[in-house]
Amino acid sequence: xxxxxxxxxxxxxxxxxxxxxxxxxxxxxxxxxxxxxxxxxxxxxxxxxxxxxxxxxxxxxxxxxxxxxxxxxxxxxxxxxxxxxxxxxxxxxxxxxxxxxxxxxxxxxxxxxxxxxxxxxxxxxxxxxxxxxxxxxxxxxxxxxxxxxxxxxxxxxxxxxxxxxxxxxxxxxxxxxxxxxxxxxxxxxxxxxxxxxxxxxxxxxxxxxxxxxxxxxxxxx
Amino acid sequence: xxxxxxxxxxxxxxxxxxxxxxxxxxxxxxxxxxxxxxxxxxxxxxxxxxxxxxxxxxxxxxxxxxxxxxxxxxxxxxxxxxxxxxxxxxxxxxxxxxxxxxxxxxxxxxxxxxxxxxxxxxxxxxxxxxxxxxxxxxxxxxxxxxxxxxxxxxxxxxxxxxxxxxxxxxxxxxxxxxxxxxxxxxxxxxxxxxxxxxxxxxxxxxxxxxxxxxxx
Numbered sequence: 001x002x003x004x005x006x007x008x009x010x011x012x013x014x015x016x017x018x019x020x021x022x023x024x025x026x027x028x029x030x031x032x033x034x035x036x037x038x039x040x041x042x043x044x045x046x047x048x049x050x051x052x053x054x055x056x057x058x059x060x061x062x063x064x065x066x067x068x069x070x071x072x073x074x075x076x077x078x079x080x081x082x083x084x085x086x087x088x089x090x091x092x093x094x095x096x097x098x099x100x101x102x103x104x105x106x107x108x109x110x111x112x113x114x115x116x117x118x119x120x121x122x123x124x125x126x127x128x129x130x131x132x133x134x135x136x137x138x139x140x141x142x143x144x145x146x147x148x149x150x151x152x153x154x155x156x157x158x159x160x161x162x163x164x165x166x167x168x169x170x171x172x173x174x175x176x177x178x179x180x181x182x183x184x185x186x187x188x189x190x191x192x193x194x195x196x197x198x199x200x201x202x203x204x205x206x207x208x209x210x211x212x213x214x215x216x217x218x219x220x221x
Numbered sequence: 222x223x224x225x226x227x228x229x230x231x232x233x234x235x236x237x238x239x240x241x242x243x244x245x246x247x248x249x250x251x252x253x254x255x256x257x258x259x260x261x262x263x264x265x266x267x268x269x270x271x272x273x274x275x276x277x278x279x280x281x282x283x284x285x286x287x288x289x290x291x292x293x294x295x296x297x298x299x300x301x302x303x304x305x306x307x308x309x310x311x312x313x314x315x316x317x318x319x320x321x322x323x324x325x326x327x328x329x330x331x332x333x334x335x336x337x338x339x340x341x342x343x344x345x346x347x348x349x350x351x352x353x354x355x356x357x358x359x360x361x362x363x364x365x366x367x368x369x370x371x372x373x374x375x376x377x378x379x380x381x382x383x384x385x386x387x388x389x390x391x392x393x394x395x396x397x398x399x400x401x402x403x404x405x406x407x408x409x410x411x412x413x414x415x416x417x418x419x420x421x422x423x424x425x426x427x428x429x430x431x432x433x434x435x436x437x
Contacts, residue, residue, distance in 0.1 A: 002296060003293055003296060067368065067414065067417055068410075068414070070368045070369060070372065070413065071368055071371075071410045071411075071413035072372070072406065072410050073372040073373075073387070073405075073406060073413075075375045075376045075378070075387060076375050076386075076390055076405045076406040077406055079393065079394065079402050079405075080393075080399070080402040080403060080405075080406050083393060083394070083402055084399065155284050158284075158286070159284070159285070159286030159287060159288075159289070162286050162288045162289065163288065163376065163379075166379065176289065177379070179292075180292065180379065185296075188292045189292065189293060191289070192286070192289030192290075192292055192293055193289075195286045195288075195289050196284065199285065199286065200284055202284070203280065
């Protein structure tokens with residue numbers, strides 16, 4: 001297996017572990033880009049999805065927005081924003097956030113809509129105000145699906161943040177892009193392995209969060 | 222915006238040529254994904270224990286970034302269209318398998334019993350009862366897979382100009398012609414929206430019993 005040889009060569013070269021182009025630096029940059037983009041996307045997608053889902057209105061509009069968001073090619077948008085706005089974080093954040101909002105928005109809405117209406121009615125009947133119905137009844141039941149939406153958004157962000165390197169920023173994509181230009185295959189494969197590992201780590205983190213936050217009663221059902 | 226459709230000669234293609242190439246690179250993988258998903262989904266419906274591990278494997282494959290997937294494949298399939306299409310086909314599984322499984326499972330037990338009572342064997346029951354009833358769910362999955370596939374083809378530009386319309390992005394950079402990037406983004410987005418609309422239309426034709434107003 002020739003790819004494994006490259007991976008081994010990349011990680012055993014000690015020069016890849018230090019300095020501004022070292023693995024720890026690039027990994028940290030990648031984590032920062034991903035977290036920032038996920039925070040913005042969740043900041044937009046979660047409240048809108050929760051409220052529209054709670055009132056059950058605007059589903060068609062949301063589906064339309066989601067389709068439009070998915071239709072915009074992330075990579076093309078990145079290059080376009082880079083040409084228009086120049087070097088910086090903004091050209092990277094715009095495509096990443098546009099990429100991540102649709103899955104969060106649509107799954108949150110669907111999650112809220114799929115909550116069994118009888119406990120919600122019971123909560124209203126007991127005199128709970130709408131905000132408590134939303135946060136104490138609907139949200140805990142909808143949480144597993146909402147988290148799955150956040151998870152797929154996070155994975156897409158982590159893999160897509162790779163292309164930030166094309167517009168001269170850092171992150172793990174640096175190894176892939178530089179390696180391709182330098183015809184340094186070892187570097188390319190090393191970078192690819194790191195991004196894939198980070199995406200898998202994201203899966204793991206979301207699995208752990210789900211174990212911790214989803215109430216056992218909901219998990220059983 | 223002069224020269225909006227003026228494609229640089231290094232791409233050795235016309236505007237419509239690029240569109241055709243883009244559609245081929247995006248749609249063939251989804252088709253392949255569908256052909257692979259149908260038997261996998263059927264196995265998952267038959268053997269319930271199989272579904273969680275299959276879901277896990279597709280999710281893990283989906284977690285491999287497109288660029289990383291492309292460059293690893295270069296070693297085997299070179300800087301070609303195939304290298305772009307294989308990952309796209311693999312990604313489509315993560316959407317299509319659950320869509321088909323949910324669709325086929327949503328067929329009511331009475332309907333299946335009625336079909337059996339009418340003398341339909343398992344094969345005819347699958348093709349004439351289960352699959353048609355699952356069409357809305359399958360199309361919903363196909364829509365997500367198709368749109369994201371069309372968007373992802375552009376990344377193929379990075380592995381030796383294999384990104385069809387995405388190749389315009391590189392030319393926009395090296396020739397300082399931003400209108401080419403606008404062209405690439407807009408055309409790709411329009412292709413995705415048109416493909417999505419076509420699939421909605423296909424669903425309407427295939428499921429004449431469904432109410433018309435539900436657009437989702």
